[in-house]
Amino acid sequence: MKFKEICDYAKKRGWTPQPMNYAAKIEKDKDMGFVVSFPDLPNVNAFGDTQEEALRQAKDALDGAMECDLDLGNTMILPKTMPDSDKGLYPVELSPRIEIAYKLFEARRGQKKSDVARRANITPQAYQRFETPKGSPSVETLYKLAHALGKQLIVEFV
Numbered sequence: 001m002k003f004k005e006i007c008d009y010a011k012k013r014g015w016t017p018q019p020m021n022y023a024a025k026i027e028k029d030k031d032m033g034f035v036v037s038f039p040d041l042p043n044v045n046a047f048g049d050t051q052e053e054a055l056r057q058a059k060d061a062l063d064g065a066m067e068c069d070l071d072l073g074n075t076m077i078l079p080k081t082m083p084d085s086d087k088g089l090y091p092v093e094l095s096p097r098i099e100i101a102y103k104l105f106e107a108r109r110g111q112k113k114s115d116v117a118r119r120a121n122i123t124p125q126a127y128q129r130f131e132t133p134k135g136s137p138s139v140e141t142l143y144k145l146a147h148a149l150g151k152q153l154i155v156e157f158v
Contacts, residue, residue, distance in 0.1 A: 020078075020079065020093065020094035020099045021079060021083060021091035021092065021093050021094075022038050022040055022041065022062055022079045022081075022091070022092050022093075022094065023038065023039055023040065023079065023081040023082060023083045023084070023089040023090070023091065023092075024036050024037070024038055024055065024058045024062075024083075024089065024090050024091070024092045025037050025038070025039060025087075025088055025089055026051055026054060026055070026088055026090060027088065032047050033047060033048055033049045033050070033053075033054070034047065034048050034049070034050065034051050034053070034054035035047055035054070036048070036054045036055065036057065036058040036061075038058075038062065038092075039081040039089070040077060040078075040079050040080050040081050041062070041065060041077060043065070044058075044061050044062060044065045045061065046058040046060070046061040055090060055092065058092050059092050059093070059095075062092050062094060063094065063095045063098055063133075066094055066098050066102065067098055067133050070098065070101060070102050070105060070131075070132070070133070071132075073105075075106070076102045076103075076105075076106055095133070097133045097134075097135075097136065098133045100130075100137070100142070101130065101131050101132055101133050101135060104130055104131050104145060104149075105131045107146075107149045107151055108131070108149060111149070113127050113128060113131070114127075116145070116148050116149060117148075119147075119148035120141075120144045120145050120147070120148035121144065122141070122144070127145075130145065139155070
């Protein structure tokens with residue numbers, strides 16, 4: 001399948017790639033300043049003296065929680081609640097390094113790491129690193145991994 005065909009196929013099915021933005025609710029608290037919670041991730045919270053500080057802390061909390069879930073092998077909780085500033089819901093973007101690691105982990109589900117590594121012509125140790133946020137696969141490596149997983153890698157600037 002050619003790239004244009006893949007893009008057309010995805011668009012016909014309503015797939016539009018977007019950054020992994022989670023909606024964060026910001027509320028003013030007289031004792032704690034600004035409190036941030038995530039409707040889709042009820043166990044993730046952050047605080048700050050200002051809204052800006054609270055949102056920075058929320059990003060750290062989101063990244064930390066998702067990294068822990070990945071380390072534990074939990075299924076990724078995808079964002080469902082849409083950011084809407086009129087409702088006090090602000091977008092907090094998941095770090096791309098965590099998103100990529102999680103997506104590799106989810107795509108491999110049901111397959112051995114060693115089998116995927118062999119098909120991608122890399123060592124199992126190298127593959128293992130890519131399923132952690134510390135890994136930083138090149139675009140070429142992502143293409144090899146996608147092929148080894150029986151998937152297509154689509155890169156778009158939107």
